[in-house]
Amino acid sequence: MYKSMEQEITTPYVIGLDMGGTNSIFGIVDQRGTIKSQTAIKTRAYPDVKDYVKAAVEALQPSIDLVGGIQNIKGMGIGAPNGNFYTGNIEYAANLVWQGIVPIAQLFEDALGIPTRVTNDANAAAMGEMTYGVARGMKNFIMITLGTGVGSGIVVDGKIVYGSDGFAGELGHFVVDHTSAGRKCGCGRSGCLETYCSATGVARTAREMLENSSADSLLRKLNPEEITSFDVFKAAEQGDAIALDIFEFTGKLLGTACADFTTFNTPEAFVFFGGLTKAGDYLMNPLRKAYDDNVLNIFKGKAKLLISALNGSEAAVLGASALGWE
Numbered sequence: 001m002y003k004s005m006e007q008e009i010t011t012p013y014v015i016g017l018d019m020g021g022t023n024s025i026f027g028i029v030d031q032r033g034t035i036k037s038q039t040a041i042k043t044r045a046y047p048d049v050k051d052y053v054k055a056a057v058e059a060l061q062p063s064i065d066l067v068g069g070i071q072n073i074k075g076m077g078i079g080a081p082n083g084n085f086y087t088g089n090i091e092y093a094a095n096l097v098w099q100g101i102v103p104i105a106q107l108f109e110d111a112l113g114i115p116t117r118v119t120n121d122a123n124a125a126a127m128g129e130m131t132y133g134v135a136r137g138m139k140n141f142i143m144i145t146l147g148t149g150v151g152s153g154i155v156v157d158g159k160i161v162y163g164s165d166g167f168a169g170e171l172g173h174f175v176v177d178h179t180s181a182g183r184k185c186g187c188g189r190s191g192c193l194e195t196y197c198s199a200t201g202v203a204r205t206a207r208e209m210l211e212n213s214s215a216d217s218l219l220r221k222l223n224p225e226e227i228t229s230f231d232v233f234k235a236a237e238q239g240d241a242i243a244l245d246i247f248e249f250t251g252k253l254l255g256t257a258c259a260d261f262t263t264f265n266t267p268e269a270f271v272f273f274g275g276l277t278k279a280g281d282y283l284m285n286p287l288r289k290a291y292d293d294n295v296l297n298i299f300k301g302k303a304k305l306l307i308s309a310l311n312g313s314e315a316a317v318l319g320a321s322a323l324g325w326e
Contacts, residue, residue, distance in 0.1 A: 012074045013067050015060070015114075016321025018121070019043060019080040019104075021095035024056065027317035028063045028073070029324075033132035035314055037063035049098045053107045075115040076108055077323025079124025079316055084166035088118050094186070117323040121145070121316065123160050123169065125308075126153025128319025129271050133310045141269045142261060144171070144254075146276035149186075150194040150201075154265060171261060172198070176253055197254045199229040199276050205246050206232050217242040229276055236282045247282040254283075255290025262299050273308035273315065280307075 013036065018025045024043045027035040039059045046052035064070055082093040088105030090096065105116040119127070126143035129135040135143070139158040145151035150172030154161040161168050172194035173187050182191025183204065195201050207224045210217065218235040219227060219242060235243035258270050276283065288305050295303075310318060 013072055014074050014321045014324025015076040015112075016317040016319070016324065017056075017076065017078040017080075018124070018316035018320055019078060019083075019096075021081070021093075021097075024052075025317055026056065026060055026063070027314070027321060028060075028067055029318060029321040031325075033318055035317060037066050038317065039063055044097050047097055049102050049104070049107065052098075053111050056108075057111050070112060070114065073112075073114055075117070075324035075326070076112065077124070077127075077320040077326075078104060078108070078116065078118040079121040079320035079323075080104065080118055081121060082167075083118040083120045083123075085117065085119040085123070085160070085162050086166035088116070090118070115324075117326060119160070119162075119323060120151070120167075121319075122151030123153040123162075124319035124323065125151070125273055125315060126155055126160060126271075126319070127322035128310060128315055129273070129308055130155060130158075131322040131325070132318050133271070133308055133315075134306050135269060135271050138268045140265065141267045141271055142171070142258075142265060143271050143273060144258070146198060146272060146274035148198060148200055150192075150198045155267075156265060171257070174257060174260070176257055193253070193257050197250055197257075197276075199274070202229040202232055202246060202250055202276065203227050205249055206242075209242050209246060209249075213242060215242055219243060229279070233279045233282065236279070244282065247279055248286045251283045251286030252290040255287035255292075256294045258287070258305075259291050259294035259296075262295055262303060266299060267303050269304040269306050271306050271308055273310070275312070277307045 013028050016027045016029055025040045027038045029035050041055050041059050080090050082091050084091050090102040090104050105118045108116040122145045125145050135141050141155050143153040152169050152171035154169045173192045175191045176193050177191035183195035184190050185192040185195045206227045218240045232243045232246050
């Protein structure tokens with residue numbers, strides 16, 4: 001009995017932080033990808049980043065004590081908007097309360113005394129998938145996150161692609177509509193994939209299709225400005241023609257874009273993660289068809305199109321924690 005308790009205490013752990021604009025979720029994770037303890041604080045509650053770090057350390061302390069103290073924690077990984085792996089900084093993140101360049105990795109290293117790494121949230125998701133998920137054992141794959149926006153993490157030869165400045169892999173801002181009708185994107189450009197294939201993009205498509213069609217739809221019972229991608233999914237489950245058309249349109253665009261992405265990475269798989277993947281075959285069937293119809297002949301039949309198997313509420317923390325092992 002004493003021996004097993006000793007083994008438990010000396011098992012190495014890492015801390016994973018999923019930093020969002022509203023909430024920050026921390027988890028202490030073991031080598032098997034089990035979250036041993038989890039806690040959260042409000043990101044927006046701390047306009048001074050030093051106060052944020054102090055509050056985070058205080059919130060983490062019971063979890064750190066639970067695994068026998070900070071000496072049993074190997075490192076910390078942070079997934080954050082505009083997190084730069086090279087510099088350890090968050091740089092000009094539009095959705096965070098702190099402006100400019102924030103040396104977040106150094107602040108946590110100073111506060112906790114353990115090595116800390118940071119990357120953007122989509123790269124963290126790719127790390128998590130490669131360490132704990134359906135991409136385990138894969139050396140070349142592309143992670144596509146379908147949430148409020150479209151993010152991506154590109155893995156080549158077992159390593160995340162960061163590029164020359166730490167910000168490589170913004171496939172959500174690959175332009176899919178170069179015409180004047182291209183949707184305005186938050187990045188300042190128009191026609192980006194994100195404006196069509198994110199959860200918010202699906203809601204925009206729903207409003208456009210309802211406006212341009214007189215067909216009956218369950219979605220007409222809702223306030224157009226309040227329609228969500230989940231509403232579209234629920235309508236599709238009931239056979240709603242417009243809802244099904246929305247997913248057909250979205251899947252076709254995403255599948256065609258992925259066929260283009262294949263030309264520079266020849267991935268073993270595309271792994272899709274995020275709330276929009278709950279649509280399942282309504283999204284994936286047209287996506288797979290469009291991919292097969294558009295991919296270069298020499299790449300046909302080579303890449304798998306997979307949905308992440310990681311628990312949605314834990315995946316971001318697990319992804320960030322994977323950095324802590326490096």
